[in-house]
Amino acid sequence: xxxxxxxxxLLTAYLDGELTPGEAGQVEAHVDRCDACRAELxxxxxxxxxxxxxxxVPAPPGFTDGLIAARRRWTRRGGGLALAAAAxxxxxxxxxxxxxxxxxxxxxxxxxxxxxxxxxxxxxxxRPPTADGSTAPTGSPAPSAGAPTTATSAxxxxxxxxxxxxxxxxxxxxxPGRDTGSDEASDPVSVGDRIDEIAxxxxxxxxx
Amino acid sequence: MNVRRLSRRRGxxxxxxxxxxxxxxxxxxxxFVYTVAYRLTGNHHDAQDLVQEVLLRVQRGLATFRxxxxxxxxxxxxxxxxxxxxxxxxxxxxxxxxxxxDLVVPSAPSVDEAxxxxxxxxxxxxxxxALPPDYRATVVLCDVVGLRYEEISDELGVPVGxxxxxxxxxxxxxxxxxxxxxxxxxxxxxxxGTRRTGGGE
Numbered sequence: 001x002x003x004x005x006x007x008x009x010l011l012t013a014y015l016d017g018e019l020t021p022g023e024a025g026q027v028e029a030h031v032d033r034c035d036a037c038r039a040e041l042x043x044x045x046x047x048x049x050x051x052x053x054x055x056x057v058p059a060p061p062g063f064t065d066g067l068i069a070a071r072r073r074w075t076r077r078g079g080g081l082a083l084a085a086a087a088x089x090x091x092x093x094x095x096x097x098x099x100x101x102x103x104x105x106x107x108x109x110x111x112x113x114x115x116x117x118x119x120x121x122x123x124x125x126x127r128p129p130t131a132d133g134s135t136a137p138t139g140s141p142a143p144s145a146g147a148p149t150t151a152t153s154a155x156x157x158x159x160x161x162x163x164x165x166x167x168x169x170x171x172x173x174x175x176p177g178r179d180t181g182s183d184e185a186s187d188p189v190s191v192g193d194r195i196d197e198i199a200x201x202x203x204x205x206x207x208x
Numbered sequence: 209m210n211v212r213r214l215s216r217r218r219g220x221x222x223x224x225x226x227x228x229x230x231x232x233x234x235x236x237x238x239x240f241v242y243t244v245a246y247r248l249t250g251n252h253h254d255a256q257d258l259v260q261e262v263l264l265r266v267q268r269g270l271a272t273f274r275x276x277x278x279x280x281x282x283x284x285x286x287x288x289x290x291x292x293x294x295x296x297x298x299x300x301x302x303x304x305x306x307x308x309x310d311l312v313v314p315s316a317p318s319v320d321e322a323x324x325x326x327x328x329x330x331x332x333x334x335x336x337x338a339l340p341p342d343y344r345a346t347v348v349l350c351d352v353v354g355l356r357y358e359e360i361s362d363e364l365g366v367p368v369g370x371x372x373x374x375x376x377x378x379x380x381x382x383x384x385x386x387x388x389x390x391x392x393x394x395x396x397x398x399x400x401g402t403r404r405t406g407g408g409e
Contacts, residue, residue, distance in 0.1 A: 009373055043380070059256075063238075064238035064242075068235060071231070
């Protein structure tokens with residue numbers, strides 16, 4: 001560009017320090033004599049600064065710790081195979097319960113709670129667990145007989161077949177947390193529910 | 209630090225020195241990932257799903273992690289996971305606004321200092337969340353994660369010129385979406401430096 005051309009996108013690159021000194025000098029010279037471009041530069045600078053000044057958004061209390069704890073728990077139990085089965089079940093369940101084109105990612109007021117009846121947790125559809133050799137249950141001895149079959153019919157994969165615990169995500173009532181849709185609010189109970197589901201998917205990879 | 213190394217890596221070969229464990233990543237950078245995820249998705253529910261997907265990818269990616277800025281690495285993973293998910297949900301490619309070289313930032317001259325002073329984070333976050341996803345991803349990579357154009361270009365697989373264009377339009381849309389304020393001269397925008405010296409605040 002020369003000094004007489006409106007810089008356009010170069011204004012943005014100028015703000016980001018992505019111009020050579022020569023280019024930057026030309027932008028400055030132009031802006032000094034062009035009110036419209038100066039105004040445009042100010043607007044771009046304001047938008048840039050506002051985004052950069054946005055505060056951090058920490059994870060809800062217990063979210064990260066819950067993921068870590070769940071991962072430790074599952075790892076200690078050596079539940080990889082059961083998890084693989086659960087992941088298969090989850091994948092199947094999601095495929096059935098979540099038809100293409102489902103939810104709008106912009107939907108801002110959904111509750112945090114995820115309960116077993118409608119698993120929304122998305123196992124990436126491009127790579128089902130069985131495509132991963134390390135988690136394929138085919139031909140491997142199951143830790144408890146019939147586990148994959150029963151897991152497939154379970155509405156939520158949070159309970160490994162080898163785990164007799166009475167408190168699994170599937171037993172969590174659907175009521176609490178369903179109607180508290182405040183976007184900034186974090187219901188610890190709901191987060192806990194989600195952590196268990198999320199952990200199941202997360203641990204898909206640990207089985208190997 | 210009492211952190212157990214729990215990640216079991218696949219494939220042969222030890223990870224490079226300095227490679228964090230999965231748990232270290234989750235514990236020390238979980239909030240950063242969450243912030244990026246929240247800025248990309250605009251709500252906690254989708255942010256949590258995205259964080260979960262990112263941690264899956266971290267598990268896989270640690271084996272190939274090369275020491276460097278772990279936050280930049282996590283920011284890339286998060287943004288790519290976001291875009292992958294968005295494309296999958298929509299079952300069609302990301303739609304960009306037309307790359308019109310003549311597009312001019314809506315000119316509401318020099319009210320920007322006042323806007324910057326008055327805009328609430330929620331307004332800004334809302335305006336950000338309303339951007340087209342590929343613009344939003346580019347803005348987040350630049351202004352939240354702090355990557356250079358070249359790095360964003362590599363990460364998104366688009367030319368540097370496209371990165372610049374998306375940032376320009378994204379910021380113009382953000383500026384246009386924010387409420388107006390009394391006119392006030394502002395010249396300090398023209399204080400930024402040149403290559404490798406600007407960009408910071």
